[in-house]
Amino acid sequence: MLYREAGDFKTTYAEDSQTFPIKFDRWRYWAVLAIAWLVIPFFVNDYWANAILVPFLIYSIAAIGLNILTGYCGQVSLGTGGFMAVGAYAVYKLMTAFPDVSILIHVVLAGLITAVVGAAFGLPSLRIKGFYLAVATLAAQFFLVWLFNKVPWFYNYSASGQISAPERFVGGIAVTGAETAPWAQYLICLAFVTICAVMARNLTRGSLGRQWMAIRDMDIAAEIIGVDPLRAKLTAFAASSFFIGIAGALFFAVYLGAVEVGEAFGIQKSFLVLFMCIIGGLGSIFGSFAGAAFLVLLPVALKVLGVDILGWPSSTVAHLQLVAVGGLIMFFLIKEPHGLAQLWRVTKEKLRLWPFPY
Amino acid sequence: MKDSGAPYVTADGRQIGKVLMDMRGITLRFGGVEAIKDISFDIREGEIRAMIGPNGAGKSSMLNVISGFYHPQEGEVWFRGEKRPPMKPFQVARLGIARTFQNIALFDGMSVLDNIMTGRLTHMKTGLLAQMVWKGPAEREEVENRAVVERIIDFLEIQAIRKTPVGRLPYGLKKRVELARALAAEPKLLLLDEPMAGMNVEEKEDMSRFILDVNDEFGTTIALIEHDMGVVMDLSDRVVVMDYGRKIGDGTPHEVRNNQEVIDAYLGVAHD
Amino acid sequence: MSAEFLYGVEVIINGLMAGVLYALVALGFVLIFKASGIFNYAQGVMALFAALTLVGIMEGQVPFSHIINATFGTDVHNFGWTVPALLAIALTLVVMIIFAWMVHTFVFKHLVGQEPIILFMATIGLAYFLEGIGDLMWGSDIKTLDIGIPQGGSMWVENLSKHLGGEDFYGFFIDKLDIVATIVAIVLVAGLIVFAQYTKQGRAMRAVADDHQAALSVGISLNFIWVLVWSLAGMVALVAGVMWGAKSGVQFSLSLIALKALPVLMLGGFTSIPGAIVGGLIIGVGEKLFEYMIGPMVGGATENWFAYVLALLFLVFRPQGLFGERIIERV
Numbered sequence: 001m002l003y004r005e006a007g008d009f010k011t012t013y014a015e016d017s018q019t020f021p022i023k024f025d026r027w028r029y030w031a032v033l034a035i036a037w038l039v040i041p042f043f044v045n046d047y048w049a050n051a052i053l054v055p056f057l058i059y060s061i062a063a064i065g066l067n068i069l070t071g072y073c074g075q076v077s078l079g080t081g082g083f084m085a086v087g088a089y090a091v092y093k094l095m096t097a098f099p100d101v102s103i104l105i106h107v108v109l110a111g112l113i114t115a116v117v118g119a120a121f122g123l124p125s126l127r128i129k130g131f132y133l134a135v136a137t138l139a140a141q142f143f144l145v146w147l148f149n150k151v152p153w154f155y156n157y158s159a160s161g162q163i164s165a166p167e168r169f170v171g172g173i174a175v176t177g178a179e180t181a182p183w184a185q186y187l188i189c190l191a192f193v194t195i196c197a198v199m200a201r202n203l204t205r206g207s208l209g210r211q212w213m214a215i216r217d218m219d220i221a222a223e224i225i226g227v228d229p230l231r232a233k234l235t236a237f238a239a240s241s242f243f244i245g246i247a248g249a250l251f252f253a254v255y256l257g258a259v260e261v262g263e264a265f266g267i268q269k270s271f272l273v274l275f276m277c278i279i280g281g282l283g284s285i286f287g288s289f290a291g292a293a294f295l296v297l298l299p300v301a302l303k304v305l306g307v308d309i310l311g312w313p314s315s316t317v318a319h320l321q322l323v324a325v326g327g328l329i330m331f332f333l334i335k336e337p338h339g340l341a342q343l344w345r346v347t348k349e350k351l352r353l354w355p356f357p358y
Numbered sequence: 359m360k361d362s363g364a365p366y367v368t369a370d371g372r373q374i375g376k377v378l379m380d381m382r383g384i385t386l387r388f389g390g391v392e393a394i395k396d397i398s399f400d401i402r403e404g405e406i407r408a409m410i411g412p413n414g415a416g417k418s419s420m421l422n423v424i425s426g427f428y429h430p431q432e433g434e435v436w437f438r439g440e441k442r443p444p445m446k447p448f449q450v451a452r453l454g455i456a457r458t459f460q461n462i463a464l465f466d467g468m469s470v471l472d473n474i475m476t477g478r479l480t481h482m483k484t485g486l487l488a489q490m491v492w493k494g495p496a497e498r499e500e501v502e503n504r505a506v507v508e509r510i511i512d513f514l515e516i517q518a519i520r521k522t523p524v525g526r527l528p529y530g531l532k533k534r535v536e537l538a539r540a541l542a543a544e545p546k547l548l549l550l551d552e553p554m555a556g557m558n559v560e561e562k563e564d565m566s567r568f569i570l571d572v573n574d575e576f577g578t579t580i581a582l583i584e585h586d587m588g589v590v591m592d593l594s595d596r597v598v599v600m601d602y603g604r605k606i607g608d609g610t611p612h613e614v615r616n617n618q619e620v621i622d623a624y625l626g627v628a629h630d
Numbered sequence: 631m632s633a634e635f636l637y638g639v640e641v642i643i644n645g646l647m648a649g650v651l652y653a654l655v656a657l658g659f660v661l662i663f664k665a666s667g668i669f670n671y672a673q674g675v676m677a678l679f680a681a682l683t684l685v686g687i688m689e690g691q692v693p694f695s696h697i698i699n700a701t702f703g704t705d706v707h708n709f710g711w712t713v714p715a716l717l718a719i720a721l722t723l724v725v726m727i728i729f730a731w732m733v734h735t736f737v738f739k740h741l742v743g744q745e746p747i748i749l750f751m752a753t754i755g756l757a758y759f760l761e762g763i764g765d766l767m768w769g770s771d772i773k774t775l776d777i778g779i780p781q782g783g784s785m786w787v788e789n790l791s792k793h794l795g796g797e798d799f800y801g802f803f804i805d806k807l808d809i810v811a812t813i814v815a816i817v818l819v820a821g822l823i824v825f826a827q828y829t830k831q832g833r834a835m836r837a838v839a840d841d842h843q844a845a846l847s848v849g850i851s852l853n854f855i856w857v858l859v860w861s862l863a864g865m866v867a868l869v870a871g872v873m874w875g876a877k878s879g880v881q882f883s884l885s886l887i888a889l890k891a892l893p894v895l896m897l898g899g900f901t902s903i904p905g906a907i908v909g910g911l912i913i914g915v916g917e918k919l920f921e922y923m924i925g926p927m928v929g930g931a932t933e934n935w936f937a938y939v940l941a942l943l944f945l946v947f948r949p950q951g952l953f954g955e956r957i958i959e960r961v
Contacts, residue, residue, distance in 0.1 A: 013504040014497060076747055124946045131669050131750045132945060135892045139938035150929035202492035206500055207475075207482040209489075214465050214476050221463035224425055225539065226451030226480040235486055267886075271754060278751060283467065312700040315770065322762030329755025333748055334740045 019201055022352075036190055041183045049182035050255075056296045057189040058250045063276040063288035064200045065243030070274070071282035072204055073236035074216025075125055079137035081269035082144035083241050085261050086114045087248025089154050092163045095176075095253070096156055103168040103175060103253070107192065110249040111242045117144075118241020125233045129219070141267055148261040164258035176253045185254050192250060196243050201285050203239055212236050213283070244273075275325060279332055281341025290340040298324065365403075368595060375403030377439075378579050379424065379547060384433035386419055393419040394430065395603045401547065406573055407581045408590045411600035412623065417583045418460060420600070421549050424581070425457050426450035438546075452480050456540040457549035460583075462532045466525045470535050473524055474510065477542030478503040507542050513575075514538050514568060530561040534568070541572060548572070550582035554589060562586065566593060591615070599623070636791075640802045641922045642915050647808035649914020650815045651873055655891035656898065656906035657819065658866040663900045664839040665859040668738060669750045671892075672757035674885040676726075676864060679764040681871030681880045683725050685775050686768040688718040693767040715777040719868070726864030734857045761885065770882070775875035780806040811873040818869055819907065822862070831858060839901075893941030898952055905952055913937045 008023050010016040020026045044053060062084060070076050090110035095103065121140040128136050148154045155163045167177030174180045175188045203209055211232040214222035223229050252259045259265075272295065280291020299321050306317035336342055365375045379401040386394040394416045401407045409417045422428040423435070426447040435442045437453060445453075456477070464473050482503060488495045511517055514534055519527065524535060533553065540548055553569065554562045566589055572578050584590050590597060591611040599607035599614055601623040607614045614620055658673045670676075686693065690709040699705055713721070737756065741749055788801035826832040837845040838855045846852055874884050894913050898905025917936040925932045 013501045013508075017500065017504070074747075076750070124942055127949050128942075128945050129949075130747055132896060132949070134747075134750065135896055135938070136942045136945060138889070138892065139935060139942040142935035142938055146931060146934045150931065199490045202496070203486075203489050206489045206492065206496050207479055207484065207503075208486065210468070210472055210476050211479060213468050213472070214479075217465035217467045218463050220427075221459065221465070222476075224427060224447045224451060224457060224463075225476060226448050226543065227476075228446075228448045239486065267889075271758070274751070274754070310701070313696060316696045316700065316766065319762045319765040319770065322758050323766065324762075326755045326757065326759025326762060330737050330752050330759065333744075333752045333755065334737065337744075337748060 017205065019205070033194070036194075041187055044183050044186050046182050049186050051300055052296060054185050054189055054255050056292055057186070057193045058247050058255055059273065059276060059292040059296060060193055060289050061196050061250070062244050062247035062273045063280065063292045064196060064285060065240045065247060066273050067277045067280075067282065067284070067288045068200060068204065068212070068243070069236050069240035071277055071284065071287070072209060072216060073212035073233065073240075074219075075122075075233060075236065076131065076134040076274075077137040077240075078134050078267070078270045078274065079121060079140035079144075080244055080273040081265040081267055082141040083114055083118055083244045084248030084251060084269060085144055085148055085265035086117050086241075087111060087245030088252035088259055088265065089148050089163065089261075090114065090245065091249035091253050092165065093154070093156075095166055095168060099166070099168075102170065104170060104188075107246055107249045107253070111246040114245020114248065115238040115242040118244070119234050119238040122234050122237025122241075125237065126230050138267075141270055145261050145265060160260075162258055162260050163252070165253040168253075176257070178257065180254070188254060189250055192246055196246065197285060197289075200239075200243065204285065208232075208235060216283075275329055277339075278329055279339055281339030282337075284339070284341035286344065287339050287341030290344070294340065295325070372404070372595065374405050374595065377401070378403045378437070379581075380436035381420075381424070382434045382436065384420070384423060384430045384435070386416075386423060386428055386430045393603055394423070396433070397600070397603075397605045398433075399598050399605065399608055401579060401581050402596075403579055404573070404577055405579060405595040406569070406593055407579075408594035408597045409581065409583045409600060410585070410587070410590055410597060411606075414602070415600040416603040417600055418551060421457065421551055421581070421583060424450075424547075424549060425455060451543065454543070454546035455549065456543040456545035456547075458533070458536045458540050458551060458553060460551040460555065462529075462536055464524045464532055464536055464539070466523075469521050469523055470516065470527070470538075471507070471511075471520045473535055474507050474538045474542050475503065477539040478507060480543055481506075506544070507538075510538050510541050513541075513571070530557055530564075533557070533561075533565065537565075537568065537572075541576075541578075544576075545578060548578050548580045550580060550584075552583050552585065554584060554586055562589060569593060636802075638919075638922065640804075641918050643802060643804060644808070645915035645918030646911055647804070647812060647914070648918065649911035650808070650812045651870065651877075651910075652890050652894045652913055653907045653910025654811075654815050654818070654866065654870040654873065656894040656910055657822070657903065658863040658870070659891055659895055660901065660903055660906045661822075661859050661866065662863045665835055666738070666838075666856050667746060667749070668753065669746060669900065670756075670863065671750060671753040672760055673863065673867060673891065674889055675757040675760045675764070676729075676867035677871035677874065678880070678882070678884045679729075679760050679871075680722055680726055680864065680868035681775060681875035681884065682764045682768045682773070684718055684722045684777075684868070684872065685773045685875070685880055687721050688713050688715065688777070691768060696769060697766065719777070719872075722868055723865060726868055727861045730860030730864050731857050733860055734853065738856065739853070757885070761882070772879045772881040773875075775872065775880050777872065777876070779810050779872075779876050781876070782806060784809065805877075807873070807877055811877075814869060814873065818866065819903070822903070831855075835859060890937050893937040896941040896945055899950065902952075908952065913940065916940055 010021070020029055040053070062080060066077065066080050087110045090113040091106050094101070094106040094109055098106075121137065124136055125133050149161065155161055165176045167174055167179060169175065170188065173184050175184050204212070211222070211227045214225070214227050215229060215232050219229060222232075248265070251264070256264060276291035276295050277288065278291070279294055280289065281287025302317055302321050302324065303314070306312045306320060307314050332339055363377050365373070367373055377400045381400070382398050384394055384397050385392065397420065409420060411417050419428060423430050426445045426449065429444055465476065468476075482499055484496045484499050511520060514537065516531065516534060516538065519531065524532060527535065537550075537553065550569070554565050557565065569580060569582070570593065573580055582594070594611060596609060597607070597611055597614045598605060599617070599620045606623055607617040607620040609617070655673055655677060658676070659670055662668050662670045662673075690711045690713060692698070692706050692709060695707050733756065737752060738749070741752055782805065783803045784806045787804045790801070792801035826836055834845070834850045835855055835858065837848070837850055838852060842852060845855075871880075871884070878884070890913065891910075894906060894909040897912055898907070898909030917933045920936050921930065921932050
């Protein structure tokens with residue numbers, strides 16, 4: 001009975017267009033934020049941070065980024081891994097070239113650099129559409145990975161060809177490098193996730209978001225009612241790549257610490273993030289979180305079940321994971337193309353009328 | 359026929375203004391096919407201008423030329439006394455030309471409100487950064503434009519379906535939402551491509567009333583394509599008749615009705 | 631003729647041979663796309679799966695042996711027999727037909743009428759699924775595939791072409807396997823064309839490709855045709871898998887190589903069989919030549935991306951591909 005609109009009157013248009021129009025949703029949102037910021041940091045240990053929380057947060061940012069491009073603007077990209085690599089190498093070059101500047105600034109700059117690169121690879125989207133574009137983004141994926149592999153300047157001529165993150169501090173606390181405490185890793189990622197999610201939400205609810213969705217739903221009609229397709233698509237590519245670049249930077253600097261580009265940012269990563277968007281729900285910020293959580297938890301759950309309980313070899317479980325992910329993708333596309341977010345929405349709609357069926 | 363560019367008042371007291379849009383010698387070809395052959399006509403401020411003709415006459419192509427979607431091989435388009443250079447459709451929209459489509463072209467993934475708000479895009483200027491921050495210019499602009507859109511929602515009597523996804527609406531309402539989206543742009547020239555196709559009598563009456571009201575209250579110039587002759591004759595100030603890409607008649611409904619060539623085109627005539 | 635020029639020619643010839651293999655995979659894409667509008671990303675993995683199955687059957691492997699052993703504590707790996715190549719190929723073909731039926735019945739039948747991009751993403755899911763199944767059934771270790779196709783450089787070509795150059799030219803090096811692959815590909819394409827042109831099912835297939843509704847209205851079973859094209863695509867995948875597998879071993883990278891069929895299709899257009907072949911040859915020659923001439927200057931391994939970048943640039947200037955018709959947009 002708590003969950004309803006009745007009695008919650010809106011007197012201004014601003015109030016009517018807020019993110020959570022229902023009071024109960026607003027409370028829950030603040031509760032989740034409070035727990036994430038004030039409770040979890042005191043309980044997080046190394047296993048939880050490294051196996052679940054930190055990858056979940058970072059993939060959430062990447063999924064939000066791809067969701068802007070694919071879910072909101074309708075441009076399917078298979079270049080996410082390549083763009084994450086741009087973020088990672090940008091932050092690495094910045095960290096080593098300007099050691100005195102705060103890492104926070106470096107991560108944001110890495111996002112901006114990725115935005116520029118993403119917009120450049122987005123240029124062909126004006127002429128190439130649908131899965132032609134999807135295949136064209138593979139060019140970005142393979143070319144960028146090759147570039148970071150072959151040009152020694154990017155990895156500072158290190159003998160191994162890897163990049164590894166030097167130790168950096170925020171307010172005297174290490175956030176990168178081997179000495180980083182799990183709660184510090186968690187908090188810096190959480191900070192970026194919170195800001196990115198709010199920014200993405202703002203972008204998608206205003207006039208720009210409507211331009212993207214118009215292009216997605218019917219590009220010709222969109223152009224005739226006054227959407228500049230070039231500008232709409234390029235801003236989508238840029239905004240999307242900005243978030244993906246930040247995700248890549250954090251993935252390298254905070255999460256992995258050392259990276260070999262083909263392994264960390266290969267084509268598999270592109271698919272993983274795309275799957276997060278599909279399973280979570282295309283065109284939904286909440287869905288990006290749900291999808292990221294699902295695909296971070298699935299391997300952990302399968303491992304616990306397969307290796308620890310059933311005693312199967314871990315390679316078999318890894319293969320089983322492919323089957324599960326592939327099967328789920330097909331299942332969701334058939335049964336619920338709008339993903340977990342839609343299931344959530346339907347539940348909420350039912351809840352609104354509860355205990356009555358209509 | 360009144361050929362001089364000066365404003366005039368019709369017999370039933372309607373104010374007709376200067377020439378708003380002037381199509382001069384338009385020819386449009388697709389490969390070897392000539393969809394439009396050397397057609398000239400004008401649209402005056404404040405009038406309701408109809409285009410009629412059998413299927414395949416080139417009416418929709420002409421509308422597409424006006425909205426910048428097709429580029430004619432020959433001829434000039436003059437808008438508000440200036441020659442319009444070749445333009446992209448979105449640039450044409452910014453000049454103040456809005457339209458609806460023969461086959462409804464709403465954005466199915468969005469609510470009615472969002473769809474109509476897209477009509478305001480040509481009036482919304484805040485950039486990427488302001489949108490990201492939201493508080494401040496972006497929110498203010500959103501609220502201002504929302505107020506305009508709400509007036510149009512009231513005008514077209516679709517308050518109850520504001521937040522409904524357009525995919526769930528019945529056909530007649532979709533047509534009305536599409537009109538709302540075009541009106542939201544506050545256009546100088548409104549193009550309607552078969553606004554009453556597939557409607558029943560009652561819905562047609564509603565739509566006719568809306569078209570007249572729009573013309574009356576906002577003073578919007580309207581050019582429309584329609585097959586229902588009764589509607590065309592009742593609504594429009596002047597009619598262009600097309601057949602096989604040529605113009606075969608132009609004038610008031612009364613003049614057109616008595617034009618022999620038009621009667622031939624519609625009723626059929628034995629060719630030797 | 632200078633040796634350098636002749637080696638350039640050799641690169642081109644080898645590129646053509648590689649292009650034939652790309653074209654083979656691309657052919658599978660075109661078949662399915664024409665008949666059902668599905669852009670089948672999983673075609674490459676199908677080739678891998680077919681090759682894995684072929685090896686598994688030939689060596690008498692027990693399918694899913696890892697899971698069986700882990701669950702029941704047994705230690706079975708082989709049935710203890712080997713199957714002759716031809717019989718194994720026939721059995722693999724049966725497996726691919728069953729697979730085609732399952733894919734259609736459980737997945738794409740439920741997605742009829744969806745947007746192309748949704749179908750595309752579903753095939754990415756299918757690719758993952760199939761890859762996992764292949765590994766679970768047959769294990770993920772690299773396997774050698776030997777069905778008796780001759781391998782190694784062809785001395786005949788080498789000796790024949792030796793006298794073309796001077797002292798420092800030793801004749802063209804061309805793998806016998808590539809020659810066999812080319813012949814097989816030509817036979818396969820000819821077979822498909824005959825099938826499509828002169829058989830009842832072939833005509834039905836073309837009718838479906840033209841217009842689903844119209845085909846349905848004259849009594850063609852769409853379900854049957856779609857299972858048929860998936861089966862044909864499975865067969866093409868098997869041929870491609872055998873050729874690639876014999877060349878570089880049966881392993882996961884096979885499906886990545888097969889990814890190159892995508893830029894091939896972008897060049898050739900999705901619906902054109904000649905386009906797939908010409909596109910395959912252009913990509914094959916292009917990437918080999920680029921690697922030969924520009925590769926050493928930029929650190930090599932340009933084959934990883936050349937095909938995609940070429941297709942991208944090409945499409946920007948000609949969005950409809952080489953053989954596609956000019957697109958007239960309508961509202």
